[in-house]
Amino acid sequence: MSEHAYTVASSPARVERDGGTRIDVTAEQMPILEGIALATLELEPGAAREPHWHPNAAELSYCLEGQATITIVEPGGRRVPMRVEPGDLAFVPPGFVHDIEPSPAAGARFLVCFSDERPEDLSLTASLAEMPAHVLAATFGVETEAFEWVKPVERDAFIVGDASASEASATPAGPYRLELERMEPDVANDGGSLIFGRRDGFPVLDGLAMYSLRMRGRGVREPHWHPNAAELNYLIEGSVRLTIVSPGGEVETVDLAAGDISFIPRAYFHHIEVTDDADARMAVFFDHEMPSDNGIAAALSAYPDSLLAAAFGQPESRLAALPDMAEDVLLAPGASE
Numbered sequence: 001m002s003e004h005a006y007t008v009a010s011s012p013a014r015v016e017r018d019g020g021t022r023i024d025v026t027a028e029q030m031p032i033l034e035g036i037a038l039a040t041l042e043l044e045p046g047a048a049r050e051p052h053w054h055p056n057a058a059e060l061s062y063c064l065e066g067q068a069t070i071t072i073v074e075p076g077g078r079r080v081p082m083r084v085e086p087g088d089l090a091f092v093p094p095g096f097v098h099d100i101e102p103s104p105a106a107g108a109r110f111l112v113c114f115s116d117e118r119p120e121d122l123s124l125t126a127s128l129a130e131m132p133a134h135v136l137a138a139t140f141g142v143e144t145e146a147f148e149w150v151k152p153v154e155r156d157a158f159i160v161g162d163a164s165a166s167e168a169s170a171t172p173a174g175p176y177r178l179e180l181e182r183m184e185p186d187v188a189n190d191g192g193s194l195i196f197g198r199r200d201g202f203p204v205l206d207g208l209a210m211y212s213l214r215m216r217g218r219g220v221r222e223p224h225w226h227p228n229a230a231e232l233n234y235l236i237e238g239s240v241r242l243t244i245v246s247p248g249g250e251v252e253t254v255d256l257a258a259g260d261i262s263f264i265p266r267a268y269f270h271h272i273e274v275t276d277d278a279d280a281r282m283a284v285f286f287d288h289e290m291p292s293d294n295g296i297a298a299a300l301s302a303y304p305d306s307l308l309a310a311a312f313g314q315p316e317s318r319l320a321a322l323p324d325m326a327e328d329v330l331l332a333p334g335a336s337e
């Protein structure tokens with residue numbers, strides 16, 4: 001496979017516990033990654049991802065299945081629980097402690113994107129175990145015996161099976177959650193739809209964003225680039241082909257199946273097309289909270305036909321025959337063959 005693509009399930013960075021599994025794709029597995037990484041997280045009913053934080057990375061989670069409560073404790077101690085369901089995004093700023101408790105009935109499955117190619121983890125269990133019992137006792141104003149059970153652990157709990165999570169006491173909304181798939185699409189046409197999960201609709205975002213991209217069978221994502229952002233996309237369903245043109249003339253075309261990711265460095269030129277008649281769905285993550293987009297439609301239309309004719313070595317009439325596009329189209333139905 002191309003260095004720009006990776007099958008998540010083949011990652012050796014798989015952490016399995018009684019209550020679930022996390023599979024990481026970081027720069028360790030995919031050296032081309034820069035400023036972004038992805039994990040899939042599956043939690044069984046009644047399990048929990050233990051409280052932890054990421055010193056060097058923000059986290060943007062997209063719920064694929066099930067239901068869960070993610071609880072953040074803000075600096076200063078305010079507790080912010082939020083119920084997340086399929087199609088919701090949850091954002092955790094760098095260093096903020098958080099846990100995930102799936103619904104006892106359903107479990108939950110997430111895509112978890114980080115704003116660093118090598119995200120760091122500190123867990124509550126491993127961290128607490130390094131503190132002297134008398135210090136913890138003094139902190140809580142109790143006798144040292146009350147904390148003598150705290151011993152260095154061989155491994156942190158990570159995912160706790162049978163945590164008997166309380167039924168979610170969720171807040172109706174919070175600054176850290178966005179019900180992305182309940183929003184009106186920002187783009188919708190015969191090629192598919194796009195919903196932007198970015199800072200203009202989700203002000204807490206910093207250093208990450210996600211677009212929900214749905215493409216109809218044979219549909220086309222306009223050739224484009226993101227001047228300010230690298231892109232890491234995860235194909236949820238369908239079959240797509242992607243071409244990436246790198247500076248220096250390197251060109252890679254990759255065919256992706258469900259469960260594959262691809263990485264497009266900042267401002268590299270790329271397109272996506274659905275290779276069969278079935279619809280495709282992608283979670284498209286960016287390493288910027290307001291990713292920008294330059295499409296080929298408006299860019300080509302903005303330059304004079306005479307200039308483009310000279311550049312491409314073609315008669316001017318060929319360029320003049322193309323429609324002038326004032327705006328990018330983003331998505332288009334596939335051309336009939």
Ligand SMILES: [Fe+2]
Nearest residue numbers: 052054059098
């Ligand atoms: Fe996390």
Ligand SMILES: [Fe+2]
Nearest residue numbers: 224226231270
């Ligand atoms: Fe893109």
